[in-house]
Every structure is written in C-alpha cells, then in structure tokens.
Amino acid sequence: MKNSQNITWHHSSVSKKERHVKNGHKSCVLWFTGLSGSGKSTLANAVDHSLFHEGYSSYVLDGDNIRHGLNSDLRFGPADRKENIRRIGEVAKLFVDSGIIVSSAFISPFQEDRELVRQMFDIGEFVEIFVKCPIEVCENRDPKGLYKKARKGEIPxxxxxxxxxxxxxxPEIVIETDHMTITQSVEIIKKYLKDKKIL
Structure with a gap:
C-alpha cells in the first residue's frame, strides 16, 4: 500500500527530452513476454547487443536475474507474480526516464498486469513484444529443465x-521463434524502432 503523505516527488533537473537529444535517440521499454523457453532472454540480449554496438544506450532486465536480487523475496503465486511485474515496471520506467532503451524479458503471464505496466509509460514508450512459440516446442527445448520438473509436480x-x-x-510486435532466426527477429524489432522514430 502506498504511503505518500510525507513523500514528495522531486523532478530531475535534466529532462528526458534533453537526455534523448544527447543520446541521439528516444527511450522506451521493449517488453518481451512469452512462455518459459520461448526465447525471451536470448532475443532481448541479442537486441541489446545489436543496439549497443551501433552506439545506442540500452540495457536488459531479465526475469531470473531480478529474482536473484530485487525480487528475491517473492514467490510464484498470483499476488507475488503481480508484485514482481509491478516492481519491474517501476524499474523499467526509471531506465526509460534516464534515456535508455531497456529490454525486459519476463514471462508476465497475465494481461491485466502487463496493461498496468503499460499505463506507467507515455504513449509509444511501452513496446509489447509477444515471443510466440508453441508450448510443445518450448517444452522440447526446456533449457533449464523446468518443464520436466513441472510435469513431475516439483514446481507448483x-x-x-x-x-x-x-x-x-x-502486441506491438509478434516474434515466432519457432519460425524466425535470431537475426531476423532482431531486425524486425529494430525496424519497428526506426519506423516509430525511436532510433
């Protein structure tokens, strides 16, 4: 519950627009959502790598990494999943305010939670990327062995x-990772950013 009675928001002396001008590009959050094993983290990191080496300011927020630190106190029930996404939305907003293109790779399974995060951002700053992949393919990949554990009832x-x-x-973008290569997927996302004049 928010307790803002004695808290005042301090505006930065450097505006987001000024940071955009200095960086030579706008900022946004690329919100990668999809099943475990769909390729969210791989794609988010590939996009970040490409942007970074082209001189853009970018960063990746990964679901597993965040749960090791900031959200280590949360479990996986509905309430904690909601809080997990709320917190990362707030963190992503800070990155966007600082002028950075941030890629957030989270399963974020519920539409309501993703929409709540979208409302945190100005129009055009929240780019939802559905990393679409059949569960059968995700399960066959099973890079972390999670599906096997889930099938055994070891992961509730x-x-x-x-x-x-x-x-x-x-979603703003749909990437079908069972049909597209990483290179193709990265180029689709970069084209969107250029078309929207973010880059």
Whole structure:
C-alpha cells in the first residue's frame, strides 16, 4: 500500500527530452513476454547487443536475474507474480526516464498486469513484444529443465502447465521463434524502432 503523505516527488533537473537529444535517440521499454523457453532472454540480449554496438544506450532486465536480487523475496503465486511485474515496471520506467532503451524479458503471464505496466509509460514508450512459440516446442527445448520438473509436480503454479498464460491481445510486435532466426527477429524489432522514430 502506498504511503505518500510525507513523500514528495522531486523532478530531475535534466529532462528526458534533453537526455534523448544527447543520446541521439528516444527511450522506451521493449517488453518481451512469452512462455518459459520461448526465447525471451536470448532475443532481448541479442537486441541489446545489436543496439549497443551501433552506439545506442540500452540495457536488459531479465526475469531470473531480478529474482536473484530485487525480487528475491517473492514467490510464484498470483499476488507475488503481480508484485514482481509491478516492481519491474517501476524499474523499467526509471531506465526509460534516464534515456535508455531497456529490454525486459519476463514471462508476465497475465494481461491485466502487463496493461498496468503499460499505463506507467507515455504513449509509444511501452513496446509489447509477444515471443510466440508453441508450448510443445518450448517444452522440447526446456533449457533449464523446468518443464520436466513441472510435469513431475516439483514446481507448483508453473506457467503453461499448472498456471495459465494469457497471450497479448494487441502486441506491438509478434516474434515466432519457432519460425524466425535470431537475426531476423532482431531486425524486425529494430525496424519497428526506426519506423516509430525511436532510433
């Protein structure tokens, strides 16, 4: 629960627009959502690598990494999943305010939670990327061995098995990782950013 009675928001002496001018590009959050094993982290890091080497200011926020630190106190029930996404939305907003293109790779299974994060940003700053991949393919990949554990009942409330995943209704970008290469996917995302004059 918010307690803002004695808290005042201090505006930065350097505006977001000024940071955009200095960086030579606008900022946004690339919100990668999809099942475990769909390729979110791989794609987010590939986009970040490409942007960085072209001189853009970018960073990756990865679901597993965040749960090692900032969100280490959260579990995987509905309430904690919601709080996990809320917190990372707030962190992503700080990155965007600082002029950085931030890639957030989180399963973020619920439409309502993703929409709440979208509302934190100015129009055009939240780019939802649905990393679409059939669960059968994700399960065959199973890079972390999580699906096997979930099938054995060792991981409760596992998205796609014992907990639902709600596909985005109108994502800005859809990447089908069972049909597209990493290079193709990165170029689609960069083209979107250029078309929207973020780059």
């Amino acid at each position: 409330e596992f998205t796609g098995i014992s907990s639902p995943y709600e596909s985005p209704d109108l």
